[in-house]
Amino acid sequence: DTGVSQNPRHKITKRGQNVTFRCDPISEHNRLYWYRQTLGQGPEFLTYFQNEAQLEKSRLLSDRFSAERPKGSFSTLEIQRTEQGDSAMYLCASSPEGGGSEKLFFGSGTQLSVL
Amino acid sequence: DQQVKQNSPSLSVQEGRISILNCDYTNSMFDYFLWYKKYPAEGPTFLISISSIKDKNEDGRFTVFLNKSAKHLSLHIVPSQPGDSAVYFCAALTNNDMRFGAGTRLTVKP
DSSP states (O other): OOSOEEEOSEEEEOTTOOEEEEEEOOTTOOEEEEEEEOTTSOOEEEEEEETTEEEEEOTTOOTTEEEEOTTSSOEEEEESSOOGGGOEEEEEEEEOSSTTTTSOEEOOOEEEEEO | OOOEEOOOSEEEEETTSOEEEEEEEOOTTOOEEEEEEEOTTSOOEEEEEEETTOSEEEETTEEEEEETTTTEEEEEESSOOGGGOEEEEEEEEETTEEEEOOOEEEEEEO
């Protein structure tokens, strides 16, 4: 399977705990994106990497959120001191650089539930 | 600020008929528009796109129309099939900033 892979698929945590999600993009894709989707809404942009460089962060990304892509391959998204409002589907997407970069390939997401 | 709007949360059509999904946007800087399809428990998958320099793009049963003056685009599916039942997201792009609409749930009845 050469698609975008996200782990875990589901995460249930208690308020105040830290959680970390992993995304493995399509191997030849330089660009990696994190989105958040809540029920009844479309995906909302969180942050974007080109190789290992984090080029853009949304205002939605509070100080409790941090994302890394240390070697320009897989990425992690960490949420510290989770709140109930963080409950959402966290989607990772990747795309190639240059032609076709606008077509994002999404993973199946990590569904976070904060109790 | 919701720059991309899909005002119909749901649409139901009969198999074989045409499905028309609509999308409006407010930012005139968007230069590329896409439609994604999402099945339950899966991420969105790319369906079809159109550049702002065009007004129509066709791919098999799927056609996207763009009306820049009205800041409106639509996706036509004809003929509709039960397997097309899914949530469809409209997306608009400028400078690596992609915004999504809230989605329209399409149900195609046999």
